[in-house]
Amino acid sequence: MSGIAYTRYELLRTFRNRRFFALSLGFPLVLYFIIAGPNSNVSSLAGSGISAPLYYMAGLASFGTMSAMLSAGGRIATERSVGWTRQLRITPLSPRAYFRAKLLTAYALALVSIAVLYAAGATLGVSMSAGRWLEMTALLLVGLIPFAALGIALGHMLTPDSIGPAIGGSVSLLALLGGTWFPLGHSGLLHDIAQFLPSYWLVQASHVALGGAAWSTRGWLVIAGWTGLLSALAVRLYRRDTGRV
Amino acid sequence: MSEPRIALRGVAKSFAGPRGPIRAVRGVDIEIARGETAALLGSNGAGKSTTIDLLLGLLAPDEGSVSVFGRTPAQAVAEGAVGAMLQNGELIRDLSVRELVSMVAALYPAPMAVAELLALTGIAGFAEQRTQKLSGGQTQRVRFALALAPDPELLVLDEPTAAMDVEGRHAFWRTMRELAARGRTLLFATHYLEEADANADRVVLMAQGEVVADAPPSRIRAMVGARTIRATLPGVELAPLQALAGVSGAERRGATVVLACADSDIAIRALLERFPEARDIEIAVAGLEQAFLTLTGAGDGA
Numbered sequence: 001m002s003g004i005a006y007t008r009y010e011l012l013r014t015f016r017n018r019r020f021f022a023l024s025l026g027f028p029l030v031l032y033f034i035i036a037g038p039n040s041n042v043s044s045l046a047g048s049g050i051s052a053p054l055y056y057m058a059g060l061a062s063f064g065t066m067s068a069m070l071s072a073g074g075r076i077a078t079e080r081s082v083g084w085t086r087q088l089r090i091t092p093l094s095p096r097a098y099f100r101a102k103l104l105t106a107y108a109l110a111l112v113s114i115a116v117l118y119a120a121g122a123t124l125g126v127s128m129s130a131g132r133w134l135e136m137t138a139l140l141l142v143g144l145i146p147f148a149a150l151g152i153a154l155g156h157m158l159t160p161d162s163i164g165p166a167i168g169g170s171v172s173l174l175a176l177l178g179g180t181w182f183p184l185g186h187s188g189l190l191h192d193i194a195q196f197l198p199s200y201w202l203v204q205a206s207h208v209a210l211g212g213a214a215w216s217t218r219g220w221l222v223i224a225g226w227t228g229l230l231s232a233l234a235v236r237l238y239r240r241d242t243g244r245v
Numbered sequence: 246m247s248e249p250r251i252a253l254r255g256v257a258k259s260f261a262g263p264r265g266p267i268r269a270v271r272g273v274d275i276e277i278a279r280g281e282t283a284a285l286l287g288s289n290g291a292g293k294s295t296t297i298d299l300l301l302g303l304l305a306p307d308e309g310s311v312s313v314f315g316r317t318p319a320q321a322v323a324e325g326a327v328g329a330m331l332q333n334g335e336l337i338r339d340l341s342v343r344e345l346v347s348m349v350a351a352l353y354p355a356p357m358a359v360a361e362l363l364a365l366t367g368i369a370g371f372a373e374q375r376t377q378k379l380s381g382g383q384t385q386r387v388r389f390a391l392a393l394a395p396d397p398e399l400l401v402l403d404e405p406t407a408a409m410d411v412e413g414r415h416a417f418w419r420t421m422r423e424l425a426a427r428g429r430t431l432l433f434a435t436h437y438l439e440e441a442d443a444n445a446d447r448v449v450l451m452a453q454g455e456v457v458a459d460a461p462p463s464r465i466r467a468m469v470g471a472r473t474i475r476a477t478l479p480g481v482e483l484a485p486l487q488a489l490a491g492v493s494g495a496e497r498r499g500a501t502v503v504l505a506c507a508d509s510d511i512a513i514r515a516l517l518e519r520f521p522e523a524r525d526i527e528i529a530v531a532g533l534e535q536a537f538l539t540l541t542g543a544g545d546g547a
Contacts (some may be wrong), residue, residue: 006348006352009345009348012340013338016339030526083333084336086303087391090303090327090328091395092353134322
């Protein structure tokens with residue numbers, strides 16, 4: 001299998017970039033304590049049956065991991081602008097191995113982000129069985145696939161100066177419409193739009209606490225649909241992107 | 246056994262431009278034999294970088310074919326037969342020089358040993374430095390090491406010395422000669438005639454997307470190294486100047502005349518004999534730009 005060393009060095013250099021690392025983990029954490037802290041004794045947020053610390057833990061974990069996934073695009077855009085992507089194209093590194101390295105790096109960052117938020121949640125009294133924690137984590141990881149594809153697509157489409165606002169804007173909008181900052185209720189325009197967004201289903205991962213399936217069939221279909229669409233886009237943009245930037 | 250040469254045959258490539266397509270490469274034929282060191286000489290916009298991108302498979306030709314030792318560029322790259330240093334590249338950050346070189350070397354099936362790469366390119370002294378702390382010249386040397394990492398049969402370098410200091414250049418060409426002695430095929434693009442002259446067996450001269458000359462450096466030098474004589478010489482007709490021995494053309498710019506010379510030694514003697522009043526005399530090499538214009542015919546009547 002090619003590209004193992006490549007993946008290892010990609011991980012190494014991502015975790016070595018301390019400022020990037022600290023900011024990626026720090027922001028969701030601070031926001032979590034600001035939002036969930038004052039409501040830590042709310043045991044059923046907006047009548048959902050889910051406590052505020054748990055709801056916002058999943059919400060901010062979604063926010064943090066969405067950012068982690070899309071930030072892979074920022075690193076790709078930078079690598080393209082300095083000619084590194086072209087340099088890689090004249091090596092035997094296959095597109096598959098290249099995507100795998102980018103994905104694994106983004107997921108590694110996302111996992112650290114999730115762990116930090118879980119620890120913060122525990123300090124505010126979130127407690128579930130081990131099975132529920134694992135189930136929630138699994139849903140978050142699956143729900144992130146479309147964001148990984150979106151990050152790679154944006155990275156091969158935009159320049160380093162335009163990708164910052166693109167990532168910031170996408171994450172803010174998707175987090176807002178996904179219910180990261182407040183529950184969207186069970187009806188109304190926002191709720192109806194949210195049903196079709198992958199970020200909504202990420203935040204819904206907190207519903208594992210209620211028992212039963214956290215995601216409806218619609219949830220799985222929405223995630224699968226976005227994954228297919230955005231992966232196709234990412235591959236297409238990668239193939240097209242051979243020129244000098 | 247693979248074909249012992251690199252061949253571009255009838256290769257053309259256009260790009261979309263704001264005012265219609267830009268024909269960057271217009272039907273180029275280039276053959277380079279295994280073990281040869283060839284220079285791709287031309288000014289900016291001559292089509293050198295596009296030709297190199299086509300050779301490396303970074304671009305697909307609109308017309309014509311590209312073969313690297315009998316293989317497609319993609320096959321040659323996948324087998325680690327080709328190493329390249331592209332124009333104006335930088336390095337990715339947050340790795341040491343040694344780590345970066347190791348990372349790239351690990352991508353190839355039969356790479357050169359990392360220690361040998363570091364020594365050969367003179368970067369062992371700063372191998373533990375992070376890539377973002379390097380000077381421009383050091384960065385170029387690391388990029389050279391990355392190009393050598395596959396231990397390639399063919400090494401392609403696009404203006405490799407552009408960001409190097411004098412010392413770096415000497416070390417670079419020394420290494421290149423060593424590689425040539427090991428039987429590697431080398432192709433480098435440059436816009437300096439001196440560099441092509443000093444380091445290549447053969448010079449392929451490009452202008453406006455076409456190969457305008459393909460010859461040993463001495464012949465290229467003779468072709469493009471024509472000299473001009475400038476002198477202040479008011480009130481003299483052009484016809485007698487054009488008729489002077491060694492002069493191939495004459496033009497007037499105010500009080501100054503400019504003589505294009507086939508042989509400037511003969512021409513200067515003839516000029517001073519016939520027009521002893523000529524003063525402020527300068528003899529200069531016409532330069533590549535002028536030579537390109539002459540060779541491509543674009544300079545006719547100028």
